Amino acid sequence: MTKRPNILWISLEDTSPRFGCYGDTVARTPNIDRLAAGGCRYPNAFSTSGVCAPSRAAIITGMYQSAIGAQHMRTRHTNEHAPELPTPYDAVPPHYVKCFPEYLRAAGYFCTNNSKTDYQFTPPITAWDELSTDAHWRNRPEGVPFFSVFNPTVTHESGMWPEKRPEITTDPDAVAVPPYLPDTPKTRIAIARLYDNLEEADQRVGELLDQLEEDGLAENTIVMLWSDHGAGLPRGKRWPYDAGINIPLIVRWPGEIEAGSETDQLVSLVDLGPTVLSLTGVDIPSHMHGQPFVGSQMAERDYIYALRDRFDESYDMMRAVRDKRFKYIRNYHPENPYLLWIPYRNRHPILEEMWRLHLADELEGPQKLMFQTRRPVDELYDTDNDPFEINNLADDPAHAETLIRMQMVMDDWRAECDTWGDVPEDQMVFQMYQGKEQPQTAAPVFIPICEVNMGREAAPDGGTFEGPMMVQFYNSTQGASMAYQLEGDTHWRLYTGPVRLAEGQHTVRAKAIRIGYKESEEVLATFTVTG
Incomplete structure (x- = not known):
């Protein structure tokens, strides 16, 4: 590519690889299949969590969620029956952590998100040029490369609630029911509804791909x-x-990735941000845990890692590591039953069905797994021969070496990345907030740089200065990012260095934010530059 590539992300919710291009004969996903026909499928792609907010925290920072205090689902959840929860709060990562689109903005990319965030902290004003349901690459200045994210939400778990889609078009008799779920009409109808939702999401994917074509951008956009x-x-x-x-993970990069290909490469969603930075020529910060999975800096993974911690009202702690064949899970609360109290999850029609059958003692075989009242400390599964992870091999002498290897790998990873994993949540919040209320980022201060004041004195209210002149912004909160507007601006610019002011009068507004802190107060100053 002669020009810097554009990047388009299409982020689905709550979706396993149930597409035609993955061999699912029930799925009606012609647009996603079209995308795959022009790109590469990654069947060994995995999230760092089985739920959205911790996963998205890892994606947006390139760091595992437990390294930045974002592992609990979710940081703003409250319940009148659980007043002891230390929620709500914003996760406070180390001061050097940024949302990775900020690095792209600093490199000249126009970054938009339409529009889900769910990062476990308030989205910084510095992360996106546009963050709204109207955000689109079409709003960028002419000739500027873009990184645009679209989040169709129709596939969310709640889309299987009967009231969300009373009528279904997928034949319930055609769907496959995993062996750990009861094969009943209610289960089949819920799964059929899932396929209907996927079809609707696929239509949105088609709209976005068509818009790229209409704009003449498909050949220079990595999707x-x-x-x-x-x-x-x-x-x-x-x-x-x-x-x-x-x-599911599909990447289309015209001229660089073989069309219609597939790779067994292991990929973690924590790799997405570093990969985008690499593909756009932006340096990858050393603190990031993810690694590029495509492009000139591609690095092969041997393992992926996943976490489970508090979900809504109920505390838990599980850690998992997986290679291309084996999955090892460690239960830190083996005394816990599998089904903890999670009211939102209990609205699921299939779980309602399972409780009904459990009360009647009518569940069979693997369907009983979720109703065990204790868990093994160690779980080990051969995913090649046991894709539903039903047969625990942890006590099988034939797999003792594999168990030990995976345990050692997990221990090494935890020592490096699982910073907050062993810290009770209330103590973690106490430490992040220093035992006080959520800290507020300090407000920016304006520093004139001109012949009579080469940065020696601040001018918080502005003033009159002889040009040429620049204004430097200062902030006393370690790790804060700053954003500003000049008169006539419609969105906040990312501050990357002193701003040159031409002759005339200029009103400058500025804010600052450190992730996890409250946004600063907005400051305003008027500078008059004379000739």
Whole structure:
């Protein structure tokens, strides 16, 4: 490519690889299949969590969620029956952590998000040029490369609630029911509704691909389609089993990636941000845990990692590591039953069905797994021969070496990346907030740079200065990013260095934000530059 590539992300919710291009004969996904026909499928792609907010925190920062205090689902959840929860709060990552689009903006990219965030902290004003349901690459200045994200939400778990889609078009008799779910009409109807929702999401994908073609941008745009985690089904969503973390990932890069190809390469969603930075020629910060999975800096993974912590009202802690064949899961609360109290999840029609059958003692075989009242400390699965992860091999002497290897890999990863994993949530919040209320970012201060004041004195209210002149912004909060507007601006610019002011009068507005802190107060100053 002679020009810097554009990047388009299409981010689905709660979706496993149930597309025609992945061999699913029930799916009606012609547009996603068209995308795959022009790109590459990654069947060994995985999320870092079986639920959205922790997963999206890892994606937007390039760091595992437990390294930045974002592992609990979610940081703003409250319940009148759980007043002891230390929520709501914003996760406070280390001061050097940014939302990775900020690095793209600093490099000249126009960055838009339409429009889901769910990062476990308030989206910084510095992360996106546009963040709204109207955000689009078409709003960028002419000739500027873009990174645009679109988030069709129709595939969310709640889309299987009967009231969301009373009529279904997918034949319930045609769907496959996993062996750990009861094969009943109610289960089949819920799964059929999932396929209907996928079809609707596919239509949105088609609209976006068509818009690229209409704008003449398809050849210079890298398209990535992925889901934040696996399907919203019991023993899928919220769990580190493959049903909860194995996600679709399709990448189309005309002229660089073989059309219609597939690779068994392991990919984690924590790799997405570093990959985008690499493809756009932006340096990858050393603190990021992810690694590029495509392009000149591609690095092969040996393992992917996943976490489970608090979900809404109920605390839990599981850690998982997987290579291309084996999955190891460690339960830190083996005394817990599998089904903790999660009211929102209990609205799922399939789980309602499972509770009904459990009360009647009518569940059979693997369907009983979720109703065990204790868990094994260790779980080990051969996913090649046991894709539904039903047969635990942890106590099998034939797999003792594999178990030990995976345990050691997990321990090494936890020592490096699982910073907050062992810290109780209330203590974590106490440390992040220093035992006080949520800190507020300091307001920016304006520093004139001109012949009579080469940055020696601040001018918080502005003033009159002889040109040529620049204004430097200063902030005393470590790690804060700053944004500003000049008169006539319609969106906030990212501050990257002193701003040159031409002759005349200029009104400058500025704000600052450190991730996890409250946004600063807005400051305003008027500068008059004379000739």
